[in-house]
Amino acid sequence: MRKIAPHSDPFRLIAYVAFACLLMLGLEGWAAWQAREEALSETKIKTENLARSVADHAENSIAAVDLVLSGLLERTVHGGLAPDQAPRIQQLLTERTRELKQIQFFYVSDADGRLTMASIGGALNVSVADREYFKFHRDHPDGGLHLMGPARNRINGEWSIFLTRGIRLADGTFAGVIGAAIDPAYFARFNKTLSIGKSGAITLLNDDLVVIARTPELSNAVGQRFSPHDVFGEASPKFLSITNRSTSPLDGKTRWRSMLALPNINMIAIAALSEREALADWRRDTVRHFVLVLLVDILLAVLGVSLAFGVRRRQIAEHKSAAANAEYRLLAENATDLIARLGFDGICRFVSPGVRAVLGYDPEEIIGTKVDALRHPDDQERVAESLQKLVDGADFVVCSYRARRKDGRYIWVESKIRAISDPQTGQPAELIAVVRDVTERKQAEEKFRSLLESAPEAMIVADGEGRIALVNAQAEKIFGYSRQALIGQPVEILMPERFRSRHKDYRSDYAAHPRMRPMGSGIDLYGLRNDGSEFPIEISLSPLRTDEGPMVFATVRDVTERKRIEEALWTAKFVAEKASHAKSDFLSSMSHELRTPLNAIIGFAQILQMDKEGPLTKKQRAYSGHILSAGHHLLNLVNEVLDLAGIEAGRLKLSIERVAVRDALSHVHATMQPLAEKNGVKLGLRVPDPIDDIRADDLRLRQILINLLSNAIKYNRPGGAVTLTATQPSPGRVRIAVSDNGIGIAPALQSRLFEPFERLGAEHTEIEGTGIGLALSRKLVEAMNGAIGFSSEQGVGSTFWIELPAEAAGAGAARPGGERPSSSRSVAAAGGYSLLHIEDNPINLRLMENLVSTLPDVVLFAAARPELGLDLAVAHRPDVIVLDLNLPGMNGLEVLARLKARPETREIPVVALSAAASPRDIQKGLAAGFFRYITKPIDVNAFLEALGEALANAPARKAASA
Numbered sequence: 001m002r003k004i005a006p007h008s009d010p011f012r013l014i015a016y017v018a019f020a021c022l023l024m025l026g027l028e029g030w031a032a033w034q035a036r037e038e039a040l041s042e043t044k045i046k047t048e049n050l051a052r053s054v055a056d057h058a059e060n061s062i063a064a065v066d067l068v069l070s071g072l073l074e075r076t077v078h079g080g081l082a083p084d085q086a087p088r089i090q091q092l093l094t095e096r097t098r099e100l101k102q103i104q105f106f107y108v109s110d111a112d113g114r115l116t117m118a119s120i121g122g123a124l125n126v127s128v129a130d131r132e133y134f135k136f137h138r139d140h141p142d143g144g145l146h147l148m149g150p151a152r153n154r155i156n157g158e159w160s161i162f163l164t165r166g167i168r169l170a171d172g173t174f175a176g177v178i179g180a181a182i183d184p185a186y187f188a189r190f191n192k193t194l195s196i197g198k199s200g201a202i203t204l205l206n207d208d209l210v211v212i213a214r215t216p217e218l219s220n221a222v223g224q225r226f227s228p229h230d231v232f233g234e235a236s237p238k239f240l241s242i243t244n245r246s247t248s249p250l251d252g253k254t255r256w257r258s259m260l261a262l263p264n265i266n267m268i269a270i271a272a273l274s275e276r277e278a279l280a281d282w283r284r285d286t287v288r289h290f291v292l293v294l295l296v297d298i299l300l301a302v303l304g305v306s307l308a309f310g311v312r313r314r315q316i317a318e319h320k321s322a323a324a325n326a327e328y329r330l331l332a333e334n335a336t337d338l339i340a341r342l343g344f345d346g347i348c349r350f351v352s353p354g355v356r357a358v359l360g361y362d363p364e365e366i367i368g369t370k371v372d373a374l375r376h377p378d379d380q381e382r383v384a385e386s387l388q389k390l391v392d393g394a395d396f397v398v399c400s401y402r403a404r405r406k407d408g409r410y411i412w413v414e415s416k417i418r419a420i421s422d423p424q425t426g427q428p429a430e431l432i433a434v435v436r437d438v439t440e441r442k443q444a445e446e447k448f449r450s451l452l453e454s455a456p457e458a459m460i461v462a463d464g465e466g467r468i469a470l471v472n473a474q475a476e477k478i479f480g481y482s483r484q485a486l487i488g489q490p491v492e493i494l495m496p497e498r499f500r501s502r503h504k505d506y507r508s509d510y511a512a513h514p515r516m517r518p519m520g521s522g523i524d525l526y527g528l529r530n531d532g533s534e535f536p537i538e539i540s541l542s543p544l545r546t547d548e549g550p551m552v553f554a555t556v557r558d559v560t561e562r563k564r565i566e567e568a569l570w571t572a573k574f575v576a577e578k579a580s581h582a583k584s585d586f587l588s589s590m591s592h593e594l595r596t597p598l599n600a601i602i603g604f605a606q607i608l609q610m611d612k613e614g615p616l617t618k619k620q621r622a623y624s625g626h627i628l629s630a631g632h633h634l635l636n637l638v639n640e641v642l643d644l645a646g647i648e649a650g651r652l653k654l655s656i657e658r659v660a661v662r663d664a665l666s667h668v669h670a671t672m673q674p675l676a677e678k679n680g681v682k683l684g685l686r687v688p689d690p691i692d693d694i695r696a697d698d699l700r701l702r703q704i705l706i707n708l709l710s711n712a713i714k715y716n717r718p719g720g721a722v723t724l725t726a727t728q729p730s731p732g733r734v735r736i737a738v739s740d741n742g743i744g745i746a747p748a749l750q751s752r753l754f755e756p757f758e759r760l761g762a763e764h765t766e767i768e769g770t771g772i773g774l775a776l777s778r779k780l781v782e783a784m785n786g787a788i789g790f791s792s793e794q795g796v797g798s799t800f801w802i803e804l805p806a807e808a809a810g811a812g813a814a815r816p817g818g819e820r821p822s823s824s825r826s827v828a829a830a831g832g833y834s835l836l837h838i839e840d841n842p843i844n845l846r847l848m849e850n851l852v853s854t855l856p857d858v859v860l861f862a863a864a865r866p867e868l869g870l871d872l873a874v875a876h877r878p879d880v881i882v883l884d885l886n887l888p889g890m891n892g893l894e895v896l897a898r899l900k901a902r903p904e905t906r907e908i909p910v911v912a913l914s915a916a917a918s919p920r921d922i923q924k925g926l927a928a929g930f931f932r933y934i935t936k937p938i939d940v941n942a943f944l945e946a947l948g949e950a951l952a953n954a955p956a957r958k959a960a961s962a
């Protein structure tokens with residue numbers, strides 16, 4: 001769309017109007033300025049003329065007086081000054097005074113300045129000898145006319161101007177003065193007749209700048225002296241005529257003023273007119289003109305702006321209509337739809353050029369023909385039905401059908417048809433059809449439909465009222481309805497009665513907040529089949545925006561089969577868990593039951609070997625040796641089998657912590673050294689420095705390494721070598737390898753290496769073993785997030801390795817490995833001690849008796865019941881108590897608690913002896929306060945060591961309690 005340029009005509013018009021208005025104002029301003037200048041110059045001229053008039057009048061008045069004065073002088077001199085002449089002259093003076101209005105009086109003085117004559121009556125004994133003019137005439141024989149004043153005259157004391165001439169006799173002798181006293185008010189009276197407005201002023205000064213007359217009259221103006229500045233302003237006094245603006249020293253008003261110097265009569269005339277007054281007319285005219293111009297301007301502006309808006313509106317309208325026309329033209333020329341006007345008889349009355357694109361015909365070929373012929377025969381009936389709806393009063397109908405193109409090909413079209421009524425009859429008269437090619441859409445719909453049909457899940461589209469609008473084949477199948485039976489029905493028919501009312505609420509909530517709802521979220525849902533049976537389903541929902549309003553697209557999955565499998569799995573898991581618990585219980589009771597008899601077997605065999613009850617025969621020694629070794633073998637087997645079974649039952653409890661590799665390896669190296677020596681094998685250790693710590697269960701790690709090392713030593717040859725090495729193949733891992741140069745493993749057997757109870761032929765040799773070690777090691781390593789592996793060559797040797805996660809150095813202090821109680825004091829050396837043994841099993845009691853009998857100075861008390869044990873403990877305060885944990889009536893932990901509760905027994909070390917041998921049991925026991933925790937079957941050496949440590953502190957304790 002073309003934009004209307006902002007500088008186009010309307011804006012230009014406004015600019016012109018604004019310019020014209022400004023120009024008018026400017027011209028008016030200029031004219032006003034001119035008029036003002038004119039008014040001012042007129043004022044100046046007026047003041048000059050006024051000043052001239054005042055000057056002329058003053059000069060004339062003075063000249064007239066001087067003429068009379070000159071005449072009088074001549075008479076006086078000619079007539080002589082004889083006294084007889086006096087009355088005649090007196091009369092003359094009086095006559096002349098009467099003739100001249102400006103004259104107050106004439107007077108004559110003698111050579112001494114005494115008045116001899118005056119034209120008014122009054123005292124004549126007045127002297128003018130001190131008057132300036134008298135001195136002037138006396139001293140200047142050719143002095144001529146002299147003007148003085150204003151000054152008070154000495155006859156009646158009024159203001160007078162004195163016009164005088166000297167009287168000289170024929171011989172030139174000074175004989176006095178003849179003078180005229182002129183009334184200053186005479187000038188003022190004349191000046192009053194001049195027109196000077198209300199604020200004008202006229203002033204007459206003498207050449208001493210003293211006021212002679214002022215109009216309008218001011219009370220004491222006469223006789224005041226002006227300063228030269230007041231009179232001449234900035235101009236020099238030599239100028240005879242000055243016109244300027246100045247302020248009067250008399251009334252302080254500023255006026256335009258003209259000054260005229262009158263050298264003939266030594267006077268200055270000043271006429272002044274008020275500028276305000278002078279410009280009053282001009283001002284009035286100017287205001288009038290400006291108001292007029294402003295009115296014209298406003299009128300012009302209003303006219304201009306409204307004109308501009310009119311133009312602008314017309315422009316916009318024209319522009320819009322041009323754009324709309326262009327768009328319509330564009331639409332019409334490029335429309336792919338065809339527009340046709342038809343009669344109810346099916347005859348085409350008009351068709352748009354779009355028919356070329358849609359059907360391939362020219363409009364002329366169609367107009368006047370029956371269009372029914374262009375429809376597919378199968379669709380005729382459907383279209384006829386739609387047209388009938390129009391006849392029945394429908395506003396419009398939309399129908400799609402196949403139409404034949406000129407080339408014979410059928411295309412799908414969608415036709416929107418509207419009936420146009422005859423304005424006279426109001427009956428439908430003709431049809432307007434907009435026809436569009438929708439072949440592609442139909443194909444897409446077809447594709448979508450087949451996709452929908454082949455989908456493995458049931459799909460249902462419901463409208464805003466929850467009525468089913470569309471279903472696919474799978475929906476028909478799982479719900480057992482035909483498509484026709486479902487379309488138009490409320491979706492609730494597909495769900496059991498108990499869900500229906502809740503579903504309606506849910507539906508309206510969903511309509512208010514449509515959103516995707518994925519499968520499997522929410523509660524268990526059920527579908528209702530046509531036959532009334534229910535089945536579990538899962539539903540996903542998504543909102544659909546369609547021409548017919550918002551709809552909901554639901555995908556429904558029958559999850560009967562899945563639920564069945566889930567249930568089966570759940571049952572299987574439950575059974576397995578139950579079995580595992582049973583196994584666990586079995587293992588722990590087995591462990592206890594096996595260890596208790598083994599304790600007796602190994603213990604007694606050890607006592608026999610100690611040889612305390614008199615020497616054994618060689619045979620007896622050998623037999624007891626066999627019992628001991630078989631006992632140990634059995635104990636190993638029990639331990640390992642139970643361990644393995646425990647792991648498999650998921651009972652393995654590891655305490656994974658930071659372990660220092662060097663410490664752990666040094667410890668197992670030292671532990672295995674005696675076995676290596678016994679087998680004539682050299683045992684080496686290589687750990688690089690530094691090496692990261694690892695994360696492992698310390699105890700279990702040693703168990704693994706001891707197992708691998710004992711294999712490497714056992715399956716070796718005399719003079720062979722075994723090396724324990726640690727490396728770090730990658731930053732996060734530490735590898736510990738046990739290498740030997742022993743017999744190696746045949747390739748055919750290697751695959752069975754980690755199978756439990758597989759000894760790979762070793763069972764036929766002298767070498768002892770259970771066949772469980774490697775299987776157990778693998779389980780343990782894997783439980784510690786590690787890996788185990790090997791490489792072996794028959795006759796050359798084997799390397800077994802494990803890898804465990806490393807923990808970078810500095811992340812926490814490492815637990816020192818291999819820290820073991822160092823005391824191995826012999827109980828025999830302690831001397832003078834008592835031991836209380838609380839144990840219910842008679843065989844074990846006997847075993848203890850025998851053990852203690854080997855220690856000199858240790859007295860044994862035995863108690864078969866816990867209560868008795870407690871009593872004995874209080875009575876005898878033994879140095880050490882050995883306590884079985886599995887006692888009748890009261891368990892060992894409670895016995896310990898009671899011992900710790902009593903002050904007499906609180907300090908006595910208590911060694912636990914128990915068949916509960918798991919690391920957790922041991923840890924629990926030590927935490928409860930046992931001094932040591934010895935497991936059954938008893939390891940005599942370990943037991944004696946513990947006993948020695950307990951007794952070592954006895955003397956100090958005794959001293960303290962004594």
Ligand code: ADP
Pocket residue numbers: 707711712715740742743744745753758759760761762763768769770771772773774775798
């Ligand atoms: P055993 O208690 O028999 O040693 P293991 O599980 O530890 O049980 O070992 C399984 C078998 O693997 C052994 O019987 C032995 O035949 C073989 N074997 C294990 N380690 C080695 C080794 N370092 N050299 C040769 N053979 C070995």
